[in-house]
Amino acid sequence: MADLPKPPDEALVQLIDELDQEAQQLDEAQLLAEGAEDFGSIEALTTHFDQLVDSACDAAGRQRLAAARQGFDNSRTTAAPGDRAVLAWPLERKLALLAELRAQNHAASRYTLAARNEAQLAADIDQVLEDLLELGAIDDQGRLR
Amino acid sequence: MNLEPSRETLDPQELREALQGLRPGQKGLLLKQARYYALGTDLSADELLTEAIISCLSEEGRKCPRDLNITTFLINAIRSIASHRRETLHQRPLVALECELMGGEEERPSPLSYVADRSASADETLAVLQLGERLEQEFAADAVAREVLASRMQGETQGELCSRIGLSPQVYEAAWKRIRRFIERNDLRSEWHG
Numbered sequence: 001m002a003d004l005p006k007p008p009d010e011a012l013v014q015l016i017d018e019l020d021q022e023a024q025q026l027d028e029a030q031l032l033a034e035g036a037e038d039f040g041s042i043e044a045l046t047t048h049f050d051q052l053v054d055s056a057c058d059a060a061g062r063q064r065l066a067a068a069r070q071g072f073d074n075s076r077t078t079a080a081p082g083d084r085a086v087l088a089w090p091l092e093r094k095l096a097l098l099a100e101l102r103a104q105n106h107a108a109s110r111y112t113l114a115a116r117n118e119a120q121l122a123a124d125i126d127q128v129l130e131d132l133l134e135l136g137a138i139d140d141q142g143r144l145r
Numbered sequence: 146m147n148l149e150p151s152r153e154t155l156d157p158q159e160l161r162e163a164l165q166g167l168r169p170g171q172k173g174l175l176l177k178q179a180r181y182y183a184l185g186t187d188l189s190a191d192e193l194l195t196e197a198i199i200s201c202l203s204e205e206g207r208k209c210p211r212d213l214n215i216t217t218f219l220i221n222a223i224r225s226i227a228s229h230r231r232e233t234l235h236q237r238p239l240v241a242l243e244c245e246l247m248g249g250e251e252e253r254p255s256p257l258s259y260v261a262d263r264s265a266s267a268d269e270t271l272a273v274l275q276l277g278e279r280l281e282q283e284f285a286a287d288a289v290a291r292e293v294l295a296s297r298m299q300g301e302t303q304g305e306l307c308s309r310i311g312l313s314p315q316v317y318e319a320a321w322k323r324i325r326r327f328i329e330r331n332d333l334r335s336e337w338h339g
Contacts, residue, residue, distance in 0.1 A: 028168065031173040045173055049175070052194055056199045057198070064204055
């Protein structure tokens with residue numbers, strides 16, 4: 001035995017290890033007997049354990065769902081600037097695209113002409129382009145569909 | 146991305162079924178282990194076990210190999226999480242436990258001097274005192290249990306203690322069982338953390 005006490009963290013780990021090893025030596029009958037003492041009955045023990053498993057599974061499922069949603073949101077957020085190249089165009093080019101829509105009497109041009117005035121601010125133009133992307137009237141590269 | 150589930154590890158549904166299909170004794174063993182490993186953490190045994198299961202079910206978490214005993218796998222997860230929690234908390238109130246329980250038979254540093262040396266916070270010192278009080282109260286009339294507990298925490302073997310203080314193996318084992326069962330039946334978490 002060491003002359004000095006173990007540091008507290010080591011003493012704790014030592015105690016836990018001792019308990020762990022002891023418990024792993026218990027046979028099924030001993031585990032059942034002690035479990036019944038602690039929980040009132042073996043059925044109560046299994047019910048308690050199964051409920052913990054159920055709640056853990058539910059929590060893990062919620063976490064996976066939240067992670068999937070987050071991943072989807074992230075992909076939308078991060079993909080937009082690169083994929084929606086049209087939004088990064090200079091204002092003149094954006095206006096030219098809207099003019100082309102109008103010139104071709106594209107179905108979406110009614111939206112742009114009715115709802116918007118191309119002379120509005122750049123931010124407003126971007127909103128129009130985003131709407132057109134959402135509508136599928138143009139693709140990410142500004143090509144008419 | 147590989148969407149094909151690995152056949153070398155259990156998927157979440159298989160893991161759930163495997164856990165719920167354990168024998169009652171194995172479920173009892175896991176509940177015991179969670180109680181032990183929760184010592185010195187800020188988690189209850191149930192919280193620790195739940196967290197371990199969640200970590201095995203999460204996308205990026207531990208994966209249980211099919212050829213590994215699931216009880217062993219989960220105990221490893223419990224151990225790992227608890228260890229991490231203790232490290233995070235810089236937990237050290239156990240210092241006083243074996244010192245207080247040594248009964249002054251041998252010359253050892255004062256329990257609280259250890260705490261003071263390590264610059265423990267007031268909260269930690271309080272936690273030590275609370276724990277000491279709790280165990281002192283529980284084993285006040287049980288000098289053998291106090292000796293056995295202090296001895297086990299120092300890694301002393303049964304034979305060493307028995308020969309050192311003249312204890313029979315039967316008395317030793319009975320005392321150790323009293324300690325083990327006390328820990329299993331009580332949530333000592335709050336004692337460690339105030």
